[in-house]
Amino acid sequence: MEVSPMGPLAGIKVLDLSQIVSGPMAGAWLADQGADVVKLESPEGDPVRTFGPRKGRLSAIYVAVNRGKRGERLDLKEGQAPARFETWVRWADVLIENFRPGTMERLGFPYERCAALNPRLIWCSITGFGPDGPYANLRAYDPVVQAASGLCAIQADADGTPRLVGTLVCDKVTALTAAQAITAALFHRERTGEGQKVEIAMLDAAIAFNWVEGMYNQVFLDPADQVPEYASFGRLWRAKDGWVSCSALQDVEFRALREALGNPEALMDPAFETAAGRLGRLADFLKTMAAICATRSRDELMAGFTAAGAVGCRVNDRSEVIADPQVRHNGCLVEIDQGAHGRARVARHPIRFSKTPAVAQPGPAPALED
Numbered sequence: 001m002e003v004s005p006m007g008p009l010a011g012i013k014v015l016d017l018s019q020i021v022s023g024p025m026a027g028a029w030l031a032d033q034g035a036d037v038v039k040l041e042s043p044e045g046d047p048v049r050t051f052g053p054r055k056g057r058l059s060a061i062y063v064a065v066n067r068g069k070r071g072e073r074l075d076l077k078e079g080q081a082p083a084r085f086e087t088w089v090r091w092a093d094v095l096i097e098n099f100r101p102g103t104m105e106r107l108g109f110p111y112e113r114c115a116a117l118n119p120r121l122i123w124c125s126i127t128g129f130g131p132d133g134p135y136a137n138l139r140a141y142d143p144v145v146q147a148a149s150g151l152c153a154i155q156a157d158a159d160g161t162p163r164l165v166g167t168l169v170c171d172k173v174t175a176l177t178a179a180q181a182i183t184a185a186l187f188h189r190e191r192t193g194e195g196q197k198v199e200i201a202m203l204d205a206a207i208a209f210n211w212v213e214g215m216y217n218q219v220f221l222d223p224a225d226q227v228p229e230y231a232s233f234g235r236l237w238r239a240k241d242g243w244v245s246c247s248a249l250q251d252v253e254f255r256a257l258r259e260a261l262g263n264p265e266a267l268m269d270p271a272f273e274t275a276a277g278r279l280g281r282l283a284d285f286l287k288t289m290a291a292i293c294a295t296r297s298r299d300e301l302m303a304g305f306t307a308a309g310a311v312g313c314r315v316n317d318r319s320e321v322i323a324d325p326q327v328r329h330n331g332c333l334v335e336i337d338q339g340a341h342g343r344a345r346v347a348r349h350p351i352r353f354s355k356t357p358a359v360a361q362p363g364p365a366p367a368l369e370d
Helices: 022-032 060-066 081-091 111-117 142-149 169-192 202-214 251-260 275-280 282-293 298-308 318-323 325-330
Strands: 013-016 036-041 070-073 094-097 122-127 196-201 236-239 242-247 311-314 333-337 343-347
Touching: 013 022, 013 081, 022 036, 022 060, 022 094, 022 122, 022 169, 060 343, 081 111, 094 169, 111 122, 122 169, 142 169, 142 202, 169 196, 169 202, 196 202, 236 282, 236 298, 242 251, 242 282, 242 298, 251 275, 251 298, 251 311, 275 282, 298 311, 318 325
Parallel strands: 013 036, 013 094, 036 070, 094 122, 122 196
Antiparallel strands: 236 242, 242 311, 333 343
């Protein structure tokens, strides 16, 4: 089988005007897949350069979502800058921006002007709540989109207190949604020659992401059986030296879990044999599972999970993720050379293409002079 040394998006040129995470991460995925991505920043640079662990004006988050891009600086308010920007627009196949609604219009480059300059351009516009509507003027960061989309309610404690997810989940799911939308628009252009504007609101992406199980009691408009919210079924179990996650939604999974735990007598109760029985005596089941897991180490539990093919795994802390044997086996992490800033560790592109592999060794993120 012939394998191309270039990714599936080789030859595609991307002009990335975006900042923070949602747009830049989309651009990084396109770069991983072989696109030539130019990160166009103002002289002050992307604000995320100074957020979190950093060396000079290069933060860990910036590196993670801008690796493999070329860097350029441009201030559209300067005299010759508009002409230079027009050159970039003509060059690009894709433009990504995630400014507040109306920003590109105020800068003198609305979609219509850019489409006139380059009719084949795919313009990807990412906003927090959409280009218009009652929330359009809100500044949108991940926590407020978590709040509006219902995600905080999905994460609520047992007493109903809403909680934030401890990661930029709405930013990142928007980024992946944007990357997919861009490639779909490129496919349409391949067939028709037409460019187009692609709009993604973080709120829309988050609701689509949450809806599957997080909102399943809101799906049927006519009367239907209600069940406990999906989040109530998931829990972690304390082991002797940490925590594990395990589950048994299906009966075959319960039998595998019981085998993984050594077929203890406490789990031989006939009531536990079916999902309905376990749900009907949920308090007893949870108490039994907690008592069994507490007597064993994570290594002992993992050995049982893997031998029986059960649904279970150790809970890794951050350092343990890096050392995890499956993470190492999959080659999930790679190192990049950031020059004067030293080495950096980033996640490998997770998709494996059999004939057009993604970039195995990403290039560095663009640096600004300190």
